[in-house]
Amino acid sequence: MxxxxxxxxxxxxxxxxxxxxxxxxxxxxxxxxxxxxxxxxxxxxxxxxxxxxxxxxxxxxxxxxxxxxxxxxxxxxxxxxxxxxxxxxxxxxxxxxxxxxTGLNAVLVWIVFAIDILSDAFGSTGVLNDIVSLLILLILVFPTDKLANVRMIGKNQR
Structure with missing residues (x-):
């Protein structure tokens, strides 16, 4: 693209x-x-x-x-x-x-998104915000469906 x-x-x-x-x-x-x-x-x-x-x-x-x-x-x-x-x-x-x-299940997609928004809105500084930002960056870097078959968090796992 x-x-x-x-x-x-x-x-x-x-x-x-x-x-x-x-x-x-x-x-x-x-x-x-x-x-x-x-x-x-x-x-x-x-x-x-x-x-x-x-x-x-x-x-x-x-x-x-x-x-x-x-x-x-x-x-x-x-x-x-x-x-x-x-x-x-x-x-x-x-x-x-x-x-x-990335293949996260629907519930986790919204949880990750909510944590991202809340950490940006209420914690612009601090270690916790840095950890959240790093984790979200890692998720955003994953290729398509990389997490789909991961136990408990993937969309193909129930």
Whole structure:
């Protein structure tokens, strides 16, 4: 699967939490998302610097920062928030489909997904979050149906 095909599949399967996603489909979108995130950060920093928002300005507190934002920067941040919201659901869908593709049984797919969401939402730092992230990364790397016949967790085991 190419990056273009992965991108089309990403949007085509916007609300598809029941299918599967190959490793290529998942990792092409991760790569594309990483590249776009880097470009977004660079563009945001450049816009902030041109707007006069320097972290070196010690007198600037959050209220001063909010009241001195330019219209262009406000528009950029609003559009950025809308784009984030637009890709949130298909990103979650893609992750669930990728976990399903590894061969975990349906209950464990949702348990892994819930643990991932909860650890990101409530524990952005700490060893437990690191362990959860590492385990999920390992699951996402497994080939198709690698876990399907594993006792107690595979979809072919009852």
């Amino acid at each position: 190419t990056m273009g095909a992965s991108f089309k599949s990403f949007w085509k399967n916007y609300f598809n939490f029941t299918g599967t996603a190959t490793r290529a489909e998942y990792w092409w979108m991760v790569l594309l998302g990483g590249i776009l995130a880097i470009l977004w950060v660079v563009a945001t920093v450049i816009m902030a610097v041109f707007a006069g928002l320097s972290p070196a300005n010690e007198k600037m507190n959050i209220w001063h920062w909010l009241t001195t934002l330019s219209g262009g920067l406000i528009l950029w941040l609003v559009v950025s928030a809308l784009v984030f919201l637009a890709i949130l659901i298909p990103s979650l869908s893609l992750e669930v489909r990728r976990i399903r593709d």
